[in-house]
Amino acid sequence: MAFYVVQFLTGLASAASLFLVASGLSIIFGVTRIVNFAHGAFYMIGAYIAFTLTERLSGACGFWGAIVIAAFAVALIGVIVEMVLLRRIYHAPELFQLLATFGLTLMVEDLVVLIWGPDDLVGRRAPGFKGAIDFFGQNIPSYDLFLIVLSPVVLGILWLLFQRTRWGVLVRAATQDRDMVAALGVNQKWLFTSVFAVGVFLAALGGALQIPRDAVHHAMDLRIIVEVFVVVVIGGLGSIVGAFVAAVLVSELNAFGILIFPKISIILVFLVMAVVLIVRPWGLFGKPEAAARKTPGLTVNPWRPLTSNERLAALAALVIAATLPLFAGNYVLTVGSEIAIFVIFAVSLHFLMSVGGLASFGHAAYFGLGAYGVAFLAKIAGLPMIVCLLLGPLLGCMGAAVFGFFAVQLSGVYFAMLTLAFAQIVWSIAFQWVSVTGGDNGILGVWPSSWAASPGHFYWLALGVAALVTVALRAMVFSPFGYALRATRDSPLRSEAVGINAKRIQWTAFVIAGTTAGIGGALFAYLKGSVFPDNLGISLSVDALVMVLLGGVETVSGAVIGAIVYKALNIWLVSQTDLSKLVLGGFIVLIVVVFPKGIVGTLEMLAQRRRKTSPPGSPLLAKPIESVE
Amino acid sequence: MSVAPPLLAVEGLSKSYGGIHAVRGVSFSLRSGEILALIGPNGAGKSTCFDMLNGQNKPDTGHVRLLGEEITGKKPREIWRLGVGRTFQITATFATMTVRENVQVALISHGKQLFNLFGSAPNFDRGEAGRLLELVGMGGYADRPCGELAYGDLKRLELAVALANEPKLLLMDEPTAGMAPRERVELMRLTAQIAREKSIGVLFTEHDMDVVFEHADRIIVLNRGTLIAEGSPAEVRSNPQVQAVYLGDGLLYDAGHGASA
Numbered sequence: 055m056a057f058y059v060v061q062f063l064t065g066l067a068s069a070a071s072l073f074l075v076a077s078g079l080s081i082i083f084g085v086t087r088i089v090n091f092a093h094g095a096f097y098m099i100g101a102y103i104a105f106t107l108t109e110r111l112s113g114a115c116g117f118w119g120a121i122v123i124a125a126f127a128v129a130l131i132g133v134i135v136e137m138v139l140l141r142r143i144y145h146a147p148e149l150f151q152l153l154a155t156f157g158l159t160l161m162v163e164d165l166v167v168l169i170w171g172p173d174d175l176v177g178r179r180a181p182g183f184k185g186a187i188d189f190f191g192q193n194i195p196s197y198d199l200f201l202i203v204l205s206p207v208v209l210g211i212l213w214l215l216f217q218r219t220r221w222g223v224l225v226r227a228a229t230q231d232r233d234m235v236a237a238l239g240v241n242q243k244w245l246f247t248s249v250f251a252v253g254v255f256l257a258a259l260g261g262a263l264q265i266p267r268d269a270v271h272h273a274m275d276l277r278i279i280v281e282v283f284v285v286v287v288i289g290g291l292g293s294i295v296g297a298f299v300a301a302v303l304v305s306e307l308n309a310f311g312i313l314i315f316p317k318i319s320i321i322l323v324f325l326v327m328a329v330v331l332i333v334r335p336w337g338l339f340g341k342p343e344a345a346a347r348k349t350p351g352l353t354v355n356p357w358r359p360l361t362s363n364e365r366l367a368a369l370a371a372l373v374i375a376a377t378l379p380l381f382a383g384n385y386v387l388t389v390g391s392e393i394a395i396f397v398i399f400a401v402s403l404h405f406l407m408s409v410g411g412l413a414s415f416g417h418a419a420y421f422g423l424g425a426y427g428v429a430f431l432a433k434i435a436g437l438p439m440i441v442c443l444l445l446g447p448l449l450g451c452m453g454a455a456v457f458g459f460f461a462v463q464l465s466g467v468y469f470a471m472l473t474l475a476f477a478q479i480v481w482s483i484a485f486q487w488v489s490v491t492g493g494d495n496g497i498l499g500v501w502p503s504s505w506a507a508s509p510g511h512f513y514w515l516a517l518g519v520a521a522l523v524t525v526a527l528r529a530m531v532f533s534p535f536g537y538a539l540r541a542t543r544d545s546p547l548r549s550e551a552v553g554i555n556a557k558r559i560q561w562t563a564f565v566i567a568g569t570t571a572g573i574g575g576a577l578f579a580y581l582k583g584s585v586f587p588d589n590l591g592i593s594l595s596v597d598a599l600v601m602v603l604l605g606g607v608e609t610v611s612g613a614v615i616g617a618i619v620y621k622a623l624n625i626w627l628v629s630q631t632d633l634s635k636l637v638l639g640g641f642i643v644l645i646v647v648v649f650p651k652g653i654v655g656t657l658e659m660l661a662q663r664r665r666k667t668s669p670p671g672s673p674l675l676a677k678p679i680e681s682v683e
Numbered sequence: 684m685s686v687a688p689p690l691l692a693v694e695g696l697s698k699s700y701g702g703i704h705a706v707r708g709v710s711f712s713l714r715s716g717e718i719l720a721l722i723g724p725n726g727a728g729k730s731t732c733f734d735m736l737n738g739q740n741k742p743d744t745g746h747v748r749l750l751g752e753e754i755t756g757k758k759p760r761e762i763w764r765l766g767v768g769r770t771f772q773i774t775a776t777f778a779t780m781t782v783r784e785n786v787q788v789a790l791i792s793h794g795k796q797l798f799n800l801f802g803s804a805p806n807f808d809r810g811e812a813g814r815l816l817e818l819v820g821m822g823g824y825a826d827r828p829c830g831e832l833a834y835g836d837l838k839r840l841e842l843a844v845a846l847a848n849e850p851k852l853l854l855m856d857e858p859t860a861g862m863a864p865r866e867r868v869e870l871m872r873l874t875a876q877i878a879r880e881k882s883i884g885v886l887f888t889e890h891d892m893d894v895v896f897e898h899a900d901r902i903i904v905l906n907r908g909t910l911i912a913e914g915s916p917a918e919v920r921s922n923p924q925v926q927a928v929y930l931g932d933g934l935l936y937d938a939g940h941g942a943s944a
Binding site for chain 1: 784804
């Protein structure tokens with residue numbers, strides 16, 4: 055019995071940091087409507103700075119002072135980020151905000167390694183809370199008891215802040231209707247900045263307070279942010295009480311989940327989240343979202359199928375690409391195969407994101423599932439390559455069918471958070487379930503059959519499949535289903551009013567995209583000869599997002615170009631620098647702020663501008679603007 | 684007294700929010716080819732009433748029947764499948780698609796081809812889409828992106844979309860809101876003409892009395908959730924209660940008045 059009580063108290067203690075970070079995220083979202091992916095990064099910086107300060111400042115005052123100073127310092131960094139970056143993108147589409155803050159996260163990951171080194175740092179114990187308290191023969195660290203008391207205290211302070219201060223009233227008003235608050239003469243800029251500062255302060259405090267419990271390391275940002283997303287999805291984004299209750303719930307589920315499913319404890323959290331989403335899609339304490347704010351697109355070019363000349367051009371490009379094995383060496387061909395595979399991956403996400411308006415932040419899950427599917431079939435069942443390639447992607451298909459069913463119940467930022475959380479769950483399973491997946495060691499020796507073994511032959515296979523997949527998905531854009539999918543994206547209200555079951559259409563699109571990604575993953579397994587948990591990791595999901603963004607979200611097939619350019623650049627970059635995340639993150643931020651239309655979108659715009667200036671014909675008679683794809 | 688059930692029969696429809704009775708025991712019916720206006724001052728319960736007919740909102744009590752079939756509490760998309768077209772107070776269209784594609788989406792749905800993955804949508808029922816657009820006077824705009832259209836043209840487009848499933852009943856929520864006076868008359872004339880030709884029943888809410896009295900065959904008047912009058916335009920115009928509601932008799936907010944009559 056005592057054991058369970060202690061387990062329960064440990065859960066409560068872990069909830070403290072989770073609550074601090076989640077409440078910060080919620081407060082920022084409430085006012086600015088930005089889901090700050092970089093929140094985990096601020097949590098991590100808080101921990102690192104606090105570590106450095108607690109090492110320098112001695113005594114009890116030094117320790118506690120260091121924690122507070124660290125939180126303030128990070129809040130200041132937050133203010134700078136808000137003023138320099140976020141102010142430029144408050145009116146950008148949601149997706150761009152998510153990506154910009156994600157880019158920031160990537161940059162921070164490399165920066166902390168640069169400053170503090172790659173090793174785990176073990177911090178000091180908290181003065182005054184060094185010992186443990188005996189509870190019927192079980193030990194409870196006294197610092198845990200301190201944390202257990204802390205969260206309700208913080209909750210109380212936040213409540214007072216929002217109910218009793220002028221600033222709190224403004225924040226609550228802005229959460230309801232920020233335009234109205236601006237119309238009443240409140241300086242919105244500083245309101246947003248101060249809210250961001252408070253949110254970041256809470257995150258950094260959460261990070262700093264973790265030092266006595268856990269080592270500080272450079273991957274703690276992603277771990278916390280995924281848990282925080284789960285917390286806000288369960289508790290309801292924008293609700294501080296919700297963040298508190300859900301943080302406790304999730305922490306307890308983790309604490310007891312380990313006892314029930316020691317290998318895959320995360321399953322329990324997932325099940326609870328699934329139930330909450332079915333019963334209350336907007337979270338336990340959240341409010342149903344008002345009709346989603348429609349972000350006006352960047353262009354209104356209607357999409358159209360390729361003309362016969364453009365088809366010929368695309369075919370010519372394919373033929374030229376197919377001649378590569380005639381003159382290129384093995385390394386180039388392997389790179390070529392990898393690029394072709396990433397074209398498959400990118401177009402599959404593009405289909406979901408651009409056509410369906412559903413920005414998945416965890417698309418790599420289905421890519422990786424396809425890869426694992428092949429590995430299982432090839433290694434365990436010993437099936438030949440052709441059969442594996444055909445059946446392997448079905449694992450991606452099944453994963454997409456299960457997760458997609460829940461994900462399409464939500465939209466916008468919730469959809470993004472949920473897909474990310476799902477991907478992380480799949481990753482954890484691949485990582486933890488060592489007996490089946492090999493864990494971190496992966497599954498090795500997935501080699502292609504002899505007919506596809508040479509780099510040239512494999513390249514042709516990858517290129518052929520990529521071409522087939524691109525053509526098929528493009529055909530789907532202009533199929534009745536494609537029209538229906540675009541309809542659900544453009545106006546949920548109208549599509550329902552013309553008899554379209556939007557959720558089923560979107561679910562189908564999710565499964566199609568997931569299966570296609572699985573095809574890419576299946577080929578990838580054979581290309582590398584192995585599969586690892588990284589094949590379904592977050593960084594791969596982000597790669598896909600960047601490829602789509604780089605090509606142009608609002609184009610029909612921009613992702614093809616985006617994938618080729620990005621992957622080539624990426625492979626080159628990794629060979630040139632150790633700080634690839636820093637460069638990549640900076641690159642993402644740069645695209646979002648200066649180059650939001652992507653390569654193909656920008657080309658289209660330029661062509662359109664040239665066409666508009668040349669013939670002075672009547673604009674009324676102008677045909678829909680043609681695109682250059 | 685025909686034996687066949689009326690096109691639309693509404694019986695004892697009620698809905699309250701907290702202590703407020705937004706709609707209380709409203710009953711009326713509508714025949715095929717008839718144009719019925721639902722009017723009333725702001726807050727009378729028109730929109731609530733309307734949303735319960737089209738499935739946006741579920742009534743607390745009461746029944747809505749379409750040709751005798753119970754449609755109370757069905758989803759909007761199910762009601763659409765039974766032959767009810769809709770236009771919105773604030774237009775809802777597919778902004779990134781062309782005018783023709785907007786109509787084609789409705790035709791695809793009507794033809795149950797929504798899950799057809801490999802057909803050609805640009806050629807789907809192109810002729811029928813063109814005919815519908817001609818019908819509402821939008822034939823020349825078929826290839827224009829919908830996001831470029833003027834508001835009045837969007838309203839016409841919505842009408843074409845609403846007609847795509849060969850509806851028996853059209854529900855139009857403030858069809859002329861936000862339009863210039865001349866456009867209003869034109870749109871309602873067009874609607875009335877189509878409704879009579881195809882024998883479609885039309886129920887619309889409207890604030891513009893000129894439009895109402897010129898085009899409605901019959902008018903029902905809501906005030907504070909209850910039906911206070913029903914009849915031909917002439918009857919409604921001369922009804923003292925309606926006059927009191929619209930012109931004011933100083934008793935509008937007296938709880939006992941009107942509702943108990």
